[in-house]
Amino acid sequence: MPLTPADVHNVQFKKPSIGKRGYDEDEVDAFLDKVEAELTRLIELHNDAGGTAGPGIAAAPAQPSAVDAADAPTHAARLLTIAQETADKLTTEAQDRSEQLLAEAQAKADTLVTEAQAKADTTDAETQAKVQATLGDLDQQRAKLERTIAELREYEKEYRTRLKAWIHEQLGELDAVGTREQASNGEDADEAGALADADVSAANGGVTAR
Numbered sequence: 001m002p003l004t005p006a007d008v009h010n011v012q013f014k015k016p017s018i019g020k021r022g023y024d025e026d027e028v029d030a031f032l033d034k035v036e037a038e039l040t041r042l043i044e045l046h047n048d049a050g051g052t053a054g055p056g057i058a059a060a061p062a063q064p065s066a067v068d069a070a071d072a073p074t075h076a077a078r079l080l081t082i083a084q085e086t087a088d089k090l091t092t093e094a095q096d097r098s099e100q101l102l103a104e105a106q107a108k109a110d111t112l113v114t115e116a117q118a119k120a121d122t123t124d125a126e127t128q129a130k131v132q133a134t135l136g137d138l139d140q141q142r143a144k145l146e147r148t149i150a151e152l153r154e155y156e157k158e159y160r161t162r163l164k165a166w167i168h169e170q171l172g173e174l175d176a177v178g179t180r181e182q183a184s185n186g187e188d189a190d191e192a193g194a195l196a197d198a199d200v201s202a203a204n205g206g207v208t209a210r
Helices: 005-010 025-048 070-207
Strands: none
Touching: 025 070
8 A cells, every 4th residue: 555645644553551661652743744744755856757656655746846856865865864863762762761760660679678677677676675674674673572582581580589589588487487486385394394393392291291
């Protein structure tokens, strides 16, 4: 099918799928405008030279042209150069954009890793601080218990000493009471014996007088 400037003007490209790279629509349209203009000019030059359209190129209506037909190859070469430059530019821009996106993604990943590491370090520090605080509380409680135990042991020692002294005191008093009772009983016995002897003596004296 012959290619005409109208075909170039009306051509439409499908937009790339989401996530796939594509060329900038404005730059593609600008490039097609240049192709359309150059193609129209080449056809006009060819028609002015009295020739027919080549294979695949439809003849355009004859219009006056100030460009000589001999310049057609030069314009064709220029058209190819423009096309190549535009393609190279689009490729370079696409590559630059790809590298930029890759660099941004890498930077974002590095930032996320750094933030995650910082958060982990902060969490570790907080956990360590809590552990140290708990250990400090336990040490204080242990010291308090040790003081209480020492006080109880001292109290027990003192209580035992006092109890022992009290027991000895009570035993001493019991011994003293027993001694006093024995002495009292002895005195009573002596007195009773003396009285008995006196009675006997008196009785014997009465018998002698008779």
